[in-house]
Amino acid sequence: MGKHNSNGFPDGDDAHSITLTHDEVLILFEFFERLHEKDELRFAHPAECLALGRFTGQLESIPWELFDSKYEALLAAARTRRAQGFEGNVPGLGHVAVREDGSVVETPDPDAG
Numbered sequence: 001m002g003k004h005n006s007n008g009f010p011d012g013d014d015a016h017s018i019t020l021t022h023d024e025v026l027i028l029f030e031f032f033e034r035l036h037e038k039d040e041l042r043f044a045h046p047a048e049c050l051a052l053g054r055f056t057g058q059l060e061s062i063p064w065e066l067f068d069s070k071y072e073a074l075l076a077a078a079r080t081r082r083a084q085g086f087e088g089n090v091p092g093l094g095h096v097a098v099r100e101d102g103s104v105v106e107t108p109d110p111d112a113g
Contacts, residue, residue, distance in 0.1 A: 023078035029059040030075055
C-alpha cells in the first residue's frame, strides 16, 4: 500500500488500476478521441484535461485494433456486443434502444408524462 498524507488519504501520485473489457477499451478510446478532436468537452480545471489525456494515452497502448485497417468494423462490433439489448436515456441521444444488429433507434420514454 502507498504512502498516505496527513489526512489519511493516499498521496496524489499513488497508482491505481482500472479494469475494462477489451470492448470497453475500444469504445472509450473512440469516445475520448472524438471529444478531444471536436473540443466539445468543457473542463472545470486544466488537471482534468491532463488526466484525461494520460488515460486516453494508456488506452492507445492496449488494443492493436486502433491501428488496424478494419478499425471501424471492429469498433462497431464492440459497440454492438457491449450495448446489445440496452434501452434507456443517453445524454445527447435521448431515449434509445440498441437492436441486435447494433443499430440505435429512438424509443418512447416511459417516464415522460
